[in-house]
Amino acid sequence: MPDYGHELLLGTFLTPSARDPDQVMALAELTEAAGLDLATFQDHPYNPDFLDTWTLLSWVAARTERLRVSANVLNLPLRPPAVLARAAASLDRLSHGRFELGLGAGAFWDGIEGMGGRRLTAGQGVAALREAIDVLRGVWEDTSEPLRRDGTYYPVPGMQRGPTPAHDIGIWLGAYQPKMLKLTGQKADGWLPTLEYLRSPDRVTANRLIDEAAVEAGRDPREIRRLLNLFQVSASSHNRGFLQGPPEQWVDQLLPLVLEEGFSSFLIGRDDPRLIQTFGQEIAPALREAVAKERTGHHTEQGPVRSxxxxxxxxxxxxxxxxxxxxxxxxxxxxxxxxxxxxxxxxxxxxxxxxxxxxxxxxxxxxxxxxxxxxxxxxxxxxxxxxxxxxxxxxxxxxxxxGMNKVEVLDRATRRIRLETGARWGHVAQALAPYGLAMSSGDYGDVGVGGLATTAGIGYLVRRYGLTIDHIVAAEIVTADATLIRADAEHHRDLFWAIRGAGGNFGVVTALELEAYEVGDVVFAQLTVDASDAAGVLSRWGRLVEEAPREISSFLSLFPGRRGSPPMAQVTLVHADDDVEAAQAALGPFLEIGPILDQHAQLAPYPAIVAPPGNQHRGQGLSDTHSGLLHHVTPEAADAMAAMIRSGDVMIMQFRSVGGAVNDVDRDATAYPHREQNFSVLAATVADRGPQLDKLWADLRPHLDGMYLSFESDTAPERLLDAWPEPTLSRLRAIKATYDPDNVFNRNFPIPPAPARQTREEADDVV
Incomplete structure (x- = not known):
């Protein structure tokens, strides 16, 4: 029997005793602390001496950070698959991908029937499990089409799918008899038996049945992980039998199970803290090392297996x-x-x-x-x-x-933080809040750090604290020659300047260090305004923003009228302080911008106003967008923008305040040179109305000065000077020639490299 090449997965099989739940939790936490990967629990809902397994799994996932959790195995007859699918996906999302689904066809039928479950024969149990797997995967499928399944045991007449799990949840079957083994090969992701129960067929025969069924179903047998529960085990200084001896004996006896029989996961079924610690800290590292050495020598194929x-x-x-x-x-x-x-x-x-x-x-x-x-x-x-x-x-x-989404506070005294660029701004806000810190960027918590923090970063606190790039003190970036560089004011000064405003052109920024600012609660207000007089609303809003104290930052979204209703504006106002009286005085004048249809204001923690909704990505947004910057919302500019929203061809316009602290920074300090404007404006529409948007935008363009490139879908060369007016563009081209002369990073509003004669020293001299 071959080694299937799966990464080793080592853990525990713990008793969910209701008599001492604290001890159960202590053993689960010890599993993680010992360096093991997975904690599993049996599921017998009819047994009053046991904790409910699903509740326990949720509790363990919440109390741990890295540990995967699974039942070993869930009792399907008492857990209908449509509900189970949603519960599993929910727990997987809440735990950030740490749930696996051990599943069984059912046993102890008297107990199941006593709780209202349907008694099934062995053959019926296998058929029901087959249907259940299809329902589970159907619910998890990322599509808007309703799920409909005919079925003898689990019909689904029509249900909305979702949520999708955070990762591909493995379905591991507890299987012993030929029909169940064949089902494992046909549909499952893993086989999860207990060593002591494997009598007939034996391990070799069972593995062969799984492999044959997989091949017949058009699958590669390597797609199926082989797991093994181990109960009759102990750690002692002397050899007392199979897996009853010192760590080196364990390694010698487990190694053939990996290399010759294909098992890649071992779960010890003993509630023994000393054994768990020994397994995690001594046996597991030695076994991993031995397996890695053998696989290297035999050139074992590893990694995911595809059908x-x-x-x-x-x-x-x-x-x-x-x-x-x-x-x-x-x-x-x-x-x-x-x-x-x-x-x-x-x-x-x-x-x-x-x-x-x-x-x-x-x-x-x-x-x-x-x-x-x-x-x-x-x-x-x-x-x-x-x-x-x-x-x-x-x-x-x-x-x-x-996947690179860590948020760290490096030094609270200096407010130095480190953000990996895959983190989302809502999560950043949540992680910094306990320290009384914030880093504002964007107005939507699902947006990633990397995009905004290398473009500019206009956030809800922008007029008081400036752009995100103005707080960057160092960056880690992988350049086009696959070199990891740290850039700051002393090292690679040219690159450090360039990534603050044009970072996507120079490499993959993996992490940023920034100086955060002290923020606790803020005053958050929203107004819904009748925008029949759109030009008037925009003009008054623009004037009030410029007159407001710097604590006020404001965003305005303008929507066209629909079905006889007038255009509507939604105004968001954030007062970057918890002084309610000062906020009331600053926010009060905005009630005069037009007919107010709805309003509310509240004192709130900053993370609450950028909470990440966790939306799925399906290409559901408006694909045609234009972006520009305004010094002031003049009557002429307001008229042009009002015409756009009245046309019916523009689905939304958004306006963001800048100015304030943004304009305190010298235009040459970063690669974002727009330090005199007070507003950013965006217009977006659906693809088939793109040409109409282009024409309307052309009427607005004379009033614009510059562009915020993250909101622009037009990458025509003439837009380069909108984003980076000279001499900024020439400096960027020179630096591009140094770090990316072959234009590898040419997707993010591409900057053409300067001629090859431009040297790194020449580029550095201009910074």
């Missing part, structure tokens, strides 16, 4: 077999279960040939080096909201940074 159907969906132009081994488990291809979740951005639909999800800067280095060898487009994605639409592509490679 023939998935392999047939590979796209031309990408050498999938050349992907570095370090990225094998972090790559998603067309046909993989997770592909639908990573192919699109929030705004744009995409069909990339490969999505790489690095977990470290070293992975990013490998990803860039690999991507350079492939003659296809390369996109980089942080959060994937991406109004400009450049964080996905068709037929290319996407480096998806969402």
């Amino acid at each position: 023939a159907v998935a392999l047939a969906r590979r796209q031309p132009g990408v050498d999938y077999d050349a992907l570095p081994e370090s990225l094998a488990t972090k790559a998603v291809e067309p046909g993989d279960p997770q592909y639908e979740r990573v192919r699109h951005s929030y705004i744009r639909q995409g069909a990339p040939a490969l999505v790489i999800r690095p977990a470290s800067a070293a992975d990013v280095v490998d990803a860039v080096a690999y991507a350079r060898t492939q003659d296809v487009p390369l996109s980089v994605r942080s959060g994937g909201h991406g109004i400009s639409g450049r964080s996905t592509n068709d037929g290319g490679i996407v480096i998806d940074m969402s």
Whole structure:
């Protein structure tokens, strides 16, 4: 029997005793502390001496940070699959991908029937489990089509799917008899028996039945993880039998199970703290080392296994077999279960040939080096909201940074923080709040750090504290030659200047260090305004924003009238302080901007106003957008913008205040040179009305000065000078020639490199 090449997964099989729940939790927490991967619990809902397994799994997931959790195995007859699917996906999302689904057809039928479950024969149990697996996967499928299934045991006449899990939940079956083993090979992701119960068929025969069934179903047997519960085990100084001895004996006896029988997961079923600690701290590291050494010597194929159907969906132009081994488990291809979740951005639909999800800067280095060898487009994605639409592509490679999402406070005294660029701004706010700190960027908590923090970063506190880029003190970036560089005021000064305003052109920024600011509660207000006189509303709003104290930042969204109703404006106002009286005085004049249809104001923690909703990315946004900057909302500009919203061809216009602290920074201090304007304006529409938007925008363009490039979908060369007026553009081109002369990073509003004669020293001299 071969080694299937799965990464080792080691853990515990704990008794969910209701008599001492604190002890159960202590053993689960010890499982994590000992360095093990997984804690599992039996599920017998009819047994009053046991805690409810689902409640326990949720509690353990909440009390741990890294530990995976699973039942071993869930009792399907008492947990209907449609409900179970939603519960599983919810727990997986709440735990950030740490739930796996051990599942059984049912046993102890007297107890099941006593709780209202239907008694089934062995054959019926297998048939019901087969239907249940289809229901589970159907609910998790990322599509808007309702789920409908005919079924003898679990029919689904019609239900909305979702939520999708945070990761591809493994369905592991507790199987012993031939029909169950065949079902495992046909449909499951793992086989989860207990060693002491494997009598007939034996392990070799059972594995063969699984493999044969997998091949008959068109699957590769390596798709199925083999797990093993171990009960009759102990750690002692002398050999007292199989897995009853010192750590080195365990390694010698477990190694053949991995290399010759294909097992890659071992779960010890003893509620013994000393054994758990020994297993995690002594046996597990030694076993991992021994397995890695043997696999290297035998060139064992590792990483994800793809079915023939998935392999047939590979796209031309990408050498999938050349992907570095370090990225094998972090790559998603067309046909993989997770592909639908990573192919699109929030705004744009995409069909990339490969999505790489690095977990470290070293992975990013490998990803860039690999991507350079492939003659296809390369996109980089942080959060994937991406109004400009450049964080996905068709037929290319996407480096998806969402897995690199750590938020750290490095030094509270100096307010120094470190953000990985896959983090989302809502999560950043939540992580910093306990320290009384904030870093404001954007107005939507799902947006990723990387995009805004390398463009500018206009947030809800912008007029008081400035742009996000104005607080960056260092950056870690992988450049086009696959080199990891730290750039700051003393090192790579030219690159440090460039990434603060044009960062997407120079590499993959993996982390940023910033100086946060002291923020506790803020006053948050929203007004809904009748915008029949759209020009008047905009003019009054613009004047009031400029007259307001810097504590006030404001965003305005303007919507066209629909079905006989007038245009509507939604005004958001944030007072960057918890002084309620001062906020009332500053906010009061905004009640005069037009007929107020609704209003509310509240004192709130900053994280509450940017809470991330966790939206799925399906390319559901407006794909055609234009962006510009205004010094003032003049009557002429207001008239042009009112005409746009009255046309019916523009779905939304958004206005964001800048000015204030933004304009305290010298225009040459960063690669964002727009330090005199007071407003950013965006207009967006659906694709078939793009030409009309272009014409209307042309009427507004004479009133604009500059552009905020993250909101612009037009990448025509003439837009470069809107984003980076001279001499900024020439400086950027010179730096581009130094760090990316081959224009590898050419998707994010591409800057052409200067002629090759421009040297690094020359570029550095102009900074």
